[in-house]
Amino acid sequence: MYHELGFLRKPKFLEVERLDMVGRTREQTIMKTREVIDEARGGILFIDEAYTLSMSGIRGRGADCGEDAIQEMIKEMTRKSTDMPLIILAGFPEEIHQFVGEQPLFKKHFPLLFQFPDYSCKELSRIFLDMAFAKGFDVSSDLTEEAIGSLLEAETTAAWRRERNGRVSEMLLSGVRAQVRMRMRTAAFEEREVDSQLIIWEDVENVVVTDFK
Numbered sequence: 281m282y283h284e285l286g287f288l289r290k291p292k293f294l295e296v297e298r299l300d301m302v303g304r305t306r307e308q309t310i311m312k313t314r315e316v317i318d319e320a321r322g323g324i325l326f327i328d329e330a331y332t333l334s335m336s337g338i339r340g341r342g343a344d345c346g347e348d349a350i351q352e353m354i355k356e357m358t359r360k361s362t363d364m365p366l367i368i369l370a371g372f373p374e375e376i377h378q379f380v381g382e383q384p385l386f387k388k389h390f391p392l393l394f395q396f397p398d399y400s401c402k403e404l405s406r407i408f409l410d411m412a413f414a415k416g417f418d419v420s421s422d423l424t425e426e427a428i429g430s431l432l433e434a435e436t437t438a439a440w441r442r443e444r445n446g447r448v449s450e451m452l453l454s455g456v457r458a459q460v461r462m463r464m465r466t467a468a469f470e471e472r473e474v475d476s477q478l479i480i481w482e483d484v485e486n487v488v489v490t491d492f493k
Contacts, residue, residue: 283323288322290322292323293324294320294365296325297327297328297329297332298335301313301316301327301333302348306348313349313352314356317365324367326368327370329375330376330379333350334350334383350383353367357389367389367390369386373395398441401432402429404428404448404449404452405425405428406425407449408449408453412479416477419478419480420479420480420481431484431485435488435492436448436492440493451487451491451492452488455487458487459482459483459486460476460478
């Protein structure tokens with residue numbers, strides 16, 4: 281959309297996380313960060329859970345390297361290149377507030393903050409269905425937004441959903457695909473046919489009741 285409006289040179293969207301930008305050494309980190317920025321030039325660079333850049337690695341290692349990634353980003357943004365990507369820092373509100381607050385130069389380059397409410401159970405079910413259809417699946421007639429939403433509401437807590445938010449839909453689709461494969465194996469053993477692209481109520485119910493705890 282930004283590209284069509286003329287704000288961006290390319291219709292490019294690159295999503296990365298800490299592992300894509302931070303290496304074992306300062307030199308590796310600077311190189312990886314530059315590669316990420318170069319790949320996203322002219323488009324959008326979306327850094328998920330951006331606050332992890334300031335967190336220590338395993339056994340306390342990697343904190344300085346994460347800082348190198350931050351400083352390299354600031355250096356590139358300060359140059360004000362015409363093809364510098366639009367950078368979006370994403371993550372949980374409290375952690376992002378603290379992260380930006382600890383980096384004074386970030387406040388200058390990231391003046392806008394948008395906070396989105398957690399998805400409702402019905403919205404999560406809609407996202408799940410959209411992803412399922414995008415993967416080529418059909419669903420049985422009883423798998424409606426309302427029915428899946430009610431199941432999520434009954435079998436999960438608000439705190440559990442808040443911790444995962446949109447990932448709930450991804451987890452549900454992943455689990456459901458495993459359920460479909462299990463039904464296919466059982467059907468093959470019993471020498472009967474099963475629609476490999478059809479998701480039924482039992483698939484969704486088994487995942488939510490068994491795995492979402």
